[in-house]
Amino acid sequence: MQFEKEVEILVPREKVWNFIWDVDRFIACVPGCKEAKTIEEGKKYSATLVEKVGPFKVEFPTNIEVLERQELAHIKAQASGADNKIGSRMKIDLDVKLREQDNKTILGFVATVDVLGKLAALGHGIIKRKADQVLDEFALAVKKRLEGDA
Amino acid sequence: MLRRFRLEEPETVAEASEILGRFGESAKIYAGGTELLLAMKEGLVQYERLVNLKKLKGLNEVAQEGGEIRIGALCTHHQLEGSVLLQKQLPALTKLEQNVANVRVRQAGTLGGNLCFAEPHADPGTLLMALGAKMIAAKSTGQREIAAAEFFVDAYETSLQTDEVLTEIRVPTPSAKSRSAYLKFGYLERPSVGLALAFNLNGGLRDVRIAVGCAGPAPRRVEEAESMLEGKSREEAERILPQAGAAAGRASQAISDLHGAQDYKEHIVGVLLKRAFQSAIG
Numbered sequence: 001m002q003f004e005k006e007v008e009i010l011v012p013r014e015k016v017w018n019f020i021w022d023v024d025r026f027i028a029c030v031p032g033c034k035e036a037k038t039i040e041e042g043k044k045y046s047a048t049l050v051e052k053v054g055p056f057k058v059e060f061p062t063n064i065e066v067l068e069r070q071e072l073a074h075i076k077a078q079a080s081g082a083d084n085k086i087g088s089r090m091k092i093d094l095d096v097k098l099r100e101q102d103n104k105t106i107l108g109f110v111a112t113v114d115v116l117g118k119l120a121a122l123g124h125g126i127i128k129r130k131a132d133q134v135l136d137e138f139a140l141a142v143k144k145r146l147e148g149d150a
Numbered sequence: 151m152l153r154r155f156r157l158e159e160p161e162t163v164a165e166a167s168e169i170l171g172r173f174g175e176s177a178k179i180y181a182g183g184t185e186l187l188l189a190m191k192e193g194l195v196q197y198e199r200l201v202n203l204k205k206l207k208g209l210n211e212v213a214q215e216g217g218e219i220r221i222g223a224l225c226t227h228h229q230l231e232g233s234v235l236l237q238k239q240l241p242a243l244t245k246l247e248q249n250v251a252n253v254r255v256r257q258a259g260t261l262g263g264n265l266c267f268a269e270p271h272a273d274p275g276t277l278l279m280a281l282g283a284k285m286i287a288a289k290s291t292g293q294r295e296i297a298a299a300e301f302f303v304d305a306y307e308t309s310l311q312t313d314e315v316l317t318e319i320r321v322p323t324p325s326a327k328s329r330s331a332y333l334k335f336g337y338l339e340r341p342s343v344g345l346a347l348a349f350n351l352n353g354g355l356r357d358v359r360i361a362v363g364c365a366g367p368a369p370r371r372v373e374e375a376e377s378m379l380e381g382k383s384r385e386e387a388e389r390i391l392p393q394a395g396a397a398a399g400r401a402s403q404a405i406s407d408l409h410g411a412q413d414y415k416e417h418i419v420g421v422l423l424k425r426a427f428q429s430a431i432g
Contacts, residue, residue, distance in 0.1 A: 054268065054306020055178070055195050086193050118192055125407030126270065126305045129367060 001115075001128050006108040007139040011146050013100040016107055017072050019146055020096070029141035031134050042066060049081060049090075053130055058083045058119055060090055073098055088117035107142065111135060152191050158201045163209075163315050167289040169201050171313030177201055179315065181224060184251075184259035185267040209262075209317055212236060221319045223262025227251075230261060239323060240281070242330040242346070242430075246273050249334075262316045268368065270305045271340035271409070276363030277332040278319060279371060280346035286318040293317070305367035327352050329430040333422045334364065342409035344369075345398075345422035347430055354383050360423065365415040366403035374401045375423065384431065391427060395420025 009016055020026055027036035027047060036047040045064040050057070060081030068076035075096040082089045093112040098105055113131050120127070158177070160166040170177055180186060180200035189195045203209070209224040212233045219239055221230070230236055231247040250256055250264070250273055264272050265285065279298040287294050287310055296309055303309055310316060324330070330348035334341040344363040350356040358376045363369035375398035379387050387394075399416030406412045 054304070055189075056306065057195075085196075118194055121192065121194070122305075123270070123407045125405035126367065128407075129305075129405060 001113045001124075001131060003111045003113065003132060003135050004108070005111075005135050005139050006106060007143050009105045009107055009143050009146050011105060012103060013072055013098050013105045016098055016105045016142075016146060019142070020075065025145065026142075029138055029145055031137045031141070042069070051130065051134065053122060053126060056086075056119070056122060058086060058088060060088075062090075083117075083119070086118055088115065088119035090115045090119075107139070109135075109139075151193075152187070153193075153196060155190075155197055156199045158199050159205055160201060160203075161205060163206060163288045163317060164290040166201050166203060166206070166315050167313045169199070170315070171290070173199055174312055179203055179263075179266065181263040182226065182255075182259040183263075184255045185263065185269060203315070210260075214239065214323060217323050218320045219323055221261060221321070223265075223316045223318055224260050225262075227256035227259050227261065227264075228253075231256065240321060240330075242332050242348075243274075243277060243281070243321075246277050246332045250274070251339075261319060265301065265319070266308060266310065266316055268302055268304075268306050268308050269340075270367050271336075271364045273332070273334060273341065273344050273363065275302055276344045276361045276369040277330070277346040278321065279361040279363075279369050280332075280348040280359040281321050281324075281330060282348070282359065283319055283321045285316055286320065287311075287314040288317045289313045289315065295320075299371055302368040302370075307368075325350065329432070331426040331430040333426050333429065335418050335422060336364070336409060338409055340364070340409070343402075343404075343415050343418040343422060345419060345426055347423065347426040349379070349430070351384075351431070354381050355379050355387055356381070360398055362398060362402040362404075362419055364409070365419065366405050370401075370403060372398040372401040372419075374398070387427065391424050392420065395423040398423050 027033050032050040034048050043066050047062050049060045049062050060083050062079050062081030064079045066077045077094045079092040091114045095110040097108045115127050158169050177199040178197045180202050209222040211222045212235050213220050227247045227250045237244045283298045285296045285301050327350045332346040334344040336342040341364045343365045346361045349358040358379045360372050360375050375394040378394040399419040402419050404412045404415035
């Protein structure tokens with residue numbers, strides 16, 4: 001499943017870039033994300049992603065690895081985790097791009113999400129919709145947080 | 151494998167509600183178990199307590215009272231497909247119940263359980279929505295009515311509170327002028343699209359209600375299509391059906407999945423609306 005989102009944030013690019021690397025503040029914008037830790041500054045992180053569809057709950061302890069980083073412009077990262085309780089795995093390939101336009105920042109990201117295992121029994125459509133909702137909420141939270149701080 | 155759980159066996163709805171309120175998300179109502187136990191065996195959900203409702207009295211009857219058909223939430227699909235009252239008053243519901251899943255599910259599964267589990271590919275909620283049904287949700291402190299259109303919130307989610315028990319489904323008794331039909335189409339075990347149509351034939355089509363299920367996360371009314379048919383004569387309605395079907399498809403919130411792509415499902419909605427109209431009008 002691939003998702004493409006773009007959000008316009010009314011603050012300069014440098015501020016958005018710094019925010020992305022401020023793990024505690026950034027993680028607070030990811031719905032259902034908790035226990036974020038820095039394993040290796042700028043390279044490896046861990047977090048737990050918790051999501052719910054009706055009575056079905058998943059909890060993915062997730063490892064996040066930054067694969068590429070181009071100052072103020074581009075981040076490529078991969079996140080993967082498994083919920084052994086319900087026998088499911090997920091992998092997210094994330095491509096984040098920042099560009100400045102008239103003192104505001106366009107934050108764009110492409111997320112390729114794969115969910116495998118029993119959770120997939122819920123149906124591709126349901127999972128896709130949930131992932132889409134999560135990404136929308138995330139984009140909105142980042143915008144609110146940064147513009148609120150400005 | 152099914153993990154260990156405690157089975158609670160309340161004798162009244164108030165007692166069941168009290169248990170559900172006390173244990174919150176660690177407890178779940180158990181009626182037919184046709185959906186719940188499969189999910190539990192797969193390990194997709196885990197509960198410390200199951201609250202067995204099957205010993206509650208008076209929740210498995212079908213009766214006509216005060217201008218309504220009252221269906222107990224614990225009625226099994228099998229019981230409903232054989233109900234003489236339903237055959238006479240709500241033949242579309244009888245036909246639907248005859249075709250729910252398979253004979254094993256119909257024997258054990260209850261109408262209430264089907265509605266409360268809110269599996270997106272279930273049949274009954276869609277027709278009940280078009281028939282203007284109301285759900286009765288009871289708890290220890292009283293009960294409330296929930297219109298079918300407000301009952302379904304999302305995939306696997308209803309507007310019931312944690313401590314509420316669905317006790318009854320009430321459908322307005324149809325008049326001699328009422329017409330209704332439910333049709334479904336699919337090529338897997340569960341339907342890709344279900345469509346229900348209900349209206350009164352009273353110098354034209356009145357009170358038109360169209361609901362689409364299975365295509366999206368939850369059944370929903372498609373008012374855009376209803377308004378196109380409202381007040382039209384039979385002939386006018388027949389002419390306008392292709393446009394109304396297309397509007398119904400667009401408004402159905404169909405999502406692409408293994409049961410079909412979004413545009414495919416939207417097309418099927420249109421086909422089913424045309425056929426449901428022919429079936430309802432007779």
